[in-house]
Amino acid sequence: MASRGNGCGKTQIPPFGLRKFSTLAEHPLLNELRAALGQNAVKSGADDMAPYVADWRGRYRGAAVCVVEPCNVQGVSAAVRLVASHGGRVVPQGGNTGLVGGAVPSSEPAAFEVVLSLRRLNRVLDVDALDNVLVVEAGVILKNAQEAARDAGRLFPISLAAEGSAQIGGVVSTNAGGINVLRYGNTRDLVLGLEVVLADGSIWNGLKRLRKDNTGYDLKQLFIGAEGTLGIVTAAAFRLYPLSQAQTTAFLAVPGPHAAIQLLRHLQSEVGDCLSAFELIERACVDLVLESNPATQSPLNSSSPWYVLAEISTPMKGLAIGTMVEESLATAFELGLVTDATLAQNENQRAMLWRIREEISEAERRNGPSVKHDISVPVSRIPDFLAEAPATVLAVACGARPLAFGHVGDGNIHFNVLAPEEASEAISAVVYDLAVKLGGSISAEHGIGLSKVGLLPRYKDELSLSLMRAIRAALDPACMFNPGKLLATGVKEADETLG
Numbered sequence: 001m002a003s004r005g006n007g008c009g010k011t012q013i014p015p016f017g018l019r020k021f022s023t024l025a026e027h028p029l030l031n032e033l034r035a036a037l038g039q040n041a042v043k044s045g046a047d048d049m050a051p052y053v054a055d056w057r058g059r060y061r062g063a064a065v066c067v068v069e070p071c072n073v074q075g076v077s078a079a080v081r082l083v084a085s086h087g088g089r090v091v092p093q094g095g096n097t098g099l100v101g102g103a104v105p106s107s108e109p110a111a112f113e114v115v116l117s118l119r120r121l122n123r124v125l126d127v128d129a130l131d132n133v134l135v136v137e138a139g140v141i142l143k144n145a146q147e148a149a150r151d152a153g154r155l156f157p158i159s160l161a162a163e164g165s166a167q168i169g170g171v172v173s174t175n176a177g178g179i180n181v182l183r184y185g186n187t188r189d190l191v192l193g194l195e196v197v198l199a200d201g202s203i204w205n206g207l208k209r210l211r212k213d214n215t216g217y218d219l220k221q222l223f224i225g226a227e228g229t230l231g232i233v234t235a236a237a238f239r240l241y242p243l244s245q246a247q248t249t250a251f252l253a254v255p256g257p258h259a260a261i262q263l264l265r266h267l268q269s270e271v272g273d274c275l276s277a278f279e280l281i282e283r284a285c286v287d288l289v290l291e292s293n294p295a296t297q298s299p300l301n302s303s304s305p306w307y308v309l310a311e312i313s314t315p316m317k318g319l320a321i322g323t324m325v326e327e328s329l330a331t332a333f334e335l336g337l338v339t340d341a342t343l344a345q346n347e348n349q350r351a352m353l354w355r356i357r358e359e360i361s362e363a364e365r366r367n368g369p370s371v372k373h374d375i376s377v378p379v380s381r382i383p384d385f386l387a388e389a390p391a392t393v394l395a396v397a398c399g400a401r402p403l404a405f406g407h408v409g410d411g412n413i414h415f416n417v418l419a420p421e422e423a424s425e426a427i428s429a430v431v432y433d434l435a436v437k438l439g440g441s442i443s444a445e446h447g448i449g450l451s452k453v454g455l456l457p458r459y460k461d462e463l464s465l466s467l468m469r470a471i472r473a474a475l476d477p478a479c480m481f482n483p484g485k486l487l488a489t490g491v492k493e494a495d496e497t498l499g
C-alpha cells in the first residue's frame with residue numbers, strides 16, 4: 001500500500017499562529033466560536049474545562065484551547081470549520097468514560113486542540129416499532145436510548161456498566177461491546193446508519209434505516225470503532241429487537257475456566273440463543289467488590305475459585321424458560337460443570353447479582369492503581385490464557401494481584417492487575433504477548449486510544465496498518481480529528497510505551 005507517509009506527520013499540520021497571542025484566552029478562535037455557536041457553548045476557564053481534559057481513570061490529563069458544545073449538527077460543522085481555519089485540531093468527546101485516554105486532549109504544550117463535546121446533541125429523533133429502528137443524536141446517554149426503546153416496547157440491546165454516562169457517539173466510535181454481545185453482537189452489528197461531520201465540515205448523511213443496501217462500500221462501518229479519528233458522529237440509527245418476555249439470571253459456582261467453557265456450550269445447546277449473557281468472574285473479583293462496598297453481599301454461601309453470571313431470556317410469550325434453565329442446570333451439576341447455584345427470583349435479586357459484576361471496575365479503582373488489559377482470545381483458548389497469565393505476571397511483578405473477569409462467551413477477558421504504575425510496562429508486555437501467542441487481540445472492547453497507540457505496530461501487521469493510514473489520509477489528510485490517538489502521528493506517540 002502506498003500510505004506509509006499518511007499525511008498525518010507533524011510537519012504537514014498547518015500552523016495555528018498561537019505565537020501571535022500571549023494567552024490562548026485571547027485567541028480570536030474563541031470569539032468566532034462564541035459568535036457562531038452562542039456564548040454558553042464555549043468554555044475556556046480552567047475550572048469549567050477541568051472535567052473535559054482528564055479521563056475517567058485520571059491517567060491522562062491534557063490542555064485544551066476551549067471546550068465547545070454545539071447543540072446541533074450544523075453547530076458541529078461550523079465548529080470544525082472554524083477550528084480548521086486556525087489550523088487547530090478537534091478532540092470529539094462523549095461521556096468521557098473511555099478507558100484508553102481517547103477522548104482527552106494532548107498534554108503537549110504546542111498542541112492546539114479543542115474538545116468538542118456532543119453532550120447537547122441529546123435528542124431521541126425516532127423510535128419506530130414497525131421498522132424496529134431507533135434514531136438518536138450522538139449525545140444521548142446510552143441508558144436513555146435503552147429507555148426510549150423500552151417505552152416503545154422494543155429492546156435496544158447495548159448494555160455496559162458505564163451506560164449511565166456513556167453516550168451514543170462514544171459507543172459507536174469505540175464499537176462498544178458489553179454484556180449482550182453473545183446474542184446481539186457488538187455495536188457494529190447493530191448500527192444501520194450514521195450521520196457524520198467530516199474534516200472539511202461537510203455533513204455526511206448516511207442515516208439510513210435499511211437492512212439491505214448493496215450499493216458499494218459500507219461507509220458507516222469506517223466510522224464505527226474509529227475512535228473519533230475519521231469524523232464526528234452526530235446521529236445514529238440502530239436496529240431494535242423484541243423485548244424479553246421472561247428471563248432468568250443465574251449466579252453459578254464453577255470449578256474453573258475449562259468447566260465454564262463447557263458449561264457455555266452446554267447451555268447454548270440446551271437453550272439456544274436464549275442465552276444472552278455469560279460472564280466469568282474470578283473469586284478475587286467478588287471478594288474485592290464485597291470488601292469495598294458494604295451494600296453488596298455474596299450471592300452464594302459456598303466459596304468457589306470461579307463463578308459464572310448467566311442470563312437466559314426469551315421474547316416468546318409462554319415459554320417456560322425457568323423450567324428449561326433448571327433442567328439444563330441439573331444436567332450441568334451431574335456433569336460436574338456447576339457446583340453451586342442461585343437463580344434470581346425477582347428483579348431486585350437480579351439487580352443484586354449484576355451489581356457484583358458491574359462494580360468490579362469501581363472496586364478496582366478504590367484499591368489503587370491497576371494495569372488493565374481488555375484482551376480477547378478464541379473461546380477455546382480462554383482456559384490456557386487464564387492458566388498461564390497469572391504466573392507470567394507474577395514472574396515480572398512479584399506481589400501484583402491479577403484479577404480476571406469478562407464476557408467470556410465472546411472470548412473477552414478483562415485481565416487487570418493491581419500493581420504499582422512502574423510495573424505496568426513489564427506486566428502488559430507479558431499479558432499481550434501471551435494473548436497474541438494464543439491467536440488473540442490486545443483490545444477486545446476498549447480500543448487503542450492513547451494508552452496502546454505505541455503498541456499497535458508491535459501487534460498488528462504492517463499491511464493492516466498501511467490500510468488504516470490510507471483511510472485516515474483520505475478522510476482527514478491534515479489529521480484534524482483526535483491526533484495521536486489510535487494511529488501514531490508523530491515521533492512522540494510512536495514512542496509511547498506500554499500501559
Ligand SMILES: Cc1cc2nc3c(=O)[nH]c(=O)nc-3n(C[C@H](O)[C@H](O)[C@H](O)COP(=O)(O)OP(=O)(O)OC[C@H]3O[C@@H](n4cnc5c(N)ncnc54)[C@H](O)[C@@H]3O)c2cc1C
Nearest residue numbers: 094095096097098102162167169170171173176177228233
Ligand atoms: C465502569 C466502566 C465499564 C465499562 N464497560 C465497558 C464494556 O463492557 N464494554 C465496552 O465496550 N466498553 C466499556 N467501557 C468503556 C466505555 O464506557 C465505552 O467505550 C463507551 O462506549 C465510551 O462512550 P463515551 O461516550 O464515554 O465515549 P468517550 O470516552 O467520550 O470517547 C471514547 C472515544 O470515542 C471518541 N468519540 C466520542 N464521541 C464521539 C463522536 N460523537 N464522534 C466521534 N468520536 C467520538 C472519543 O474521541 C474517544 O476516542 C466501560 C467503561 C467504564 C468506566
